[in-house]
Amino acid sequence: MTFYVTKFHKKICLYFKKNFSVKSVYFNSFGDSSVLQFGEFPTPKINDNEVLIQLKAASLNHLDIWVRSGTREKNIPLPHITGNDGSGIVSEIGKNVSNIKVGDKVLINPGLSCGNCIYCKNKKENLCTEYRVLGTKENGTHCEFVKLPEQNVFPIPSELNFIEAASIPLVFLTAYHMLITLGSLQNGETVLIHGAGSGVGIAAIQIAKLFNANVITTSGSDEKLQKAKQLGADEIINYKEKNFFDEIKHITQKKGVDVVFEHIGGNIFEKSILLLRKGGRLVTCGATIGYDTKLDLRYLYSRHLTVFGSFMGTSIDLKNVLQLFEEKKLKPIIDSVFPLEKTSEAHKRMESRNHFGKIVLEV
Numbered sequence: 001m002t003f004y005v006t007k008f009h010k011k012i013c014l015y016f017k018k019n020f021s022v023k024s025v026y027f028n029s030f031g032d033s034s035v036l037q038f039g040e041f042p043t044p045k046i047n048d049n050e051v052l053i054q055l056k057a058a059s060l061n062h063l064d065i066w067v068r069s070g071t072r073e074k075n076i077p078l079p080h081i082t083g084n085d086g087s088g089i090v091s092e093i094g095k096n097v098s099n100i101k102v103g104d105k106v107l108i109n110p111g112l113s114c115g116n117c118i119y120c121k122n123k124k125e126n127l128c129t130e131y132r133v134l135g136t137k138e139n140g141t142h143c144e145f146v147k148l149p150e151q152n153v154f155p156i157p158s159e160l161n162f163i164e165a166a167s168i169p170l171v172f173l174t175a176y177h178m179l180i181t182l183g184s185l186q187n188g189e190t191v192l193i194h195g196a197g198s199g200v201g202i203a204a205i206q207i208a209k210l211f212n213a214n215v216i217t218t219s220g221s222d223e224k225l226q227k228a229k230q231l232g233a234d235e236i237i238n239y240k241e242k243n244f245f246d247e248i249k250h251i252t253q254k255k256g257v258d259v260v261f262e263h264i265g266g267n268i269f270e271k272s273i274l275l276l277r278k279g280g281r282l283v284t285c286g287a288t289i290g291y292d293t294k295l296d297l298r299y300l301y302s303r304h305l306t307v308f309g310s311f312m313g314t315s316i317d318l319k320n321v322l323q324l325f326e327e328k329k330l331k332p333i334i335d336s337v338f339p340l341e342k343t344s345e346a347h348k349r350m351e352s353r354n355h356f357g358k359i360v361l362e363v
């Protein structure tokens with residue numbers, strides 16, 4: 001009898017899953033936060049290698065703002081659902097899915113790739129020619145259901161709730177890849193982390209301290225710098241009040257730093273190169289204030305410097321990050337939580353730049 005009830009119950013659930021609409025935040029034209037709408041989309045249909053996730057939380061990244069405003073690219077199908085990061089419960093799996101089961105509590109690796117090329121097979125997915133971030137070309141996580149390949153789904157570290165889990169992937173994956181995988185940050189080295197209050201900056205400070213580096217960080221806000229100090233930053237510089245270049249020369253007794261964590265661009269990149277010690281590495285993942293910069297090549301070769309361009313990270317980076325969360329060596333920093341329906345308010349908060357930590361949407 002129980003068997004039949006369960007089977008009947010499953011059929012009813014399946015019917016609703018196939019036909020019920022998915023509450024989503026989307027836009028039909030590019031623009032400011034007022035273009036965001038709240039409405040219903042059909043439930044995504046999975047293939048044999050995919051899983052369907054019922055989202056419980058999704059975080060906001062600057063990428064969402066750039067996608068919404070059309071400053072990144074305008075060649076995406078509309079209407080479009082934003083959102084890169086997310087966490088939730090697996091509600092359906094494809095025939096070939098073997099490591100994930102229905103009911104698992106999971107978080108998402110937002111880096112999508114072909115899964116078949118030499119880079120994907122060697123777990124260097126972010127080098128795949130098809131690599132892109134969830135929510136930029138295809139529909140993202142600011143909704144109730146999202147489908148993903150099995151390899152993009154990871155168990156949530158124990159004791160983290162859905163909101164905390166959704167805040168982790170993009171920023172910690174990016175920061176770990178930059179500092180550890182590419183930058184090879186070593187015990188006792190000095191690292192300059194630009195943008196103490198940014199999502200990637202907050203992740204980078206924690207990771208750098210975990211690897212016993214001396215952390216110098218910058219921000220235009222004393223309040224954010226104090227919070228960065230609480231996270232472990234050794235030296236803080238308010239770039240609006242002091243010349244960060246002179247200040248770092250002074251702090252390091254003219255020696256400079258071993259690694260620069262860069263995502264600002266323009267003349268900040270130029271000055272950061274000049275702050276590197278012999279054998280120093282600069283890793284950049286962005287150019288917020290400008291794409292063009294000067295680079296004195298004599299300085300680059302005579303001081304054995306390395307410049308890395310970095311975009312997102314690999315599944316191995318994310319696994320390493322999640323292990324550190326499991327061991328409670330890293331912690332999620334949440335600024336605020338908004339209900340999904342209030343996503344446009346969450347966008348406004350992010351654009352105000354008053355936040356410290358992740359802005360998360362509760363689904």
Ligand SMILES: [Zn+2]
Binds near residue numbers: 115117118120128130
């Ligand atoms: Zn590939």
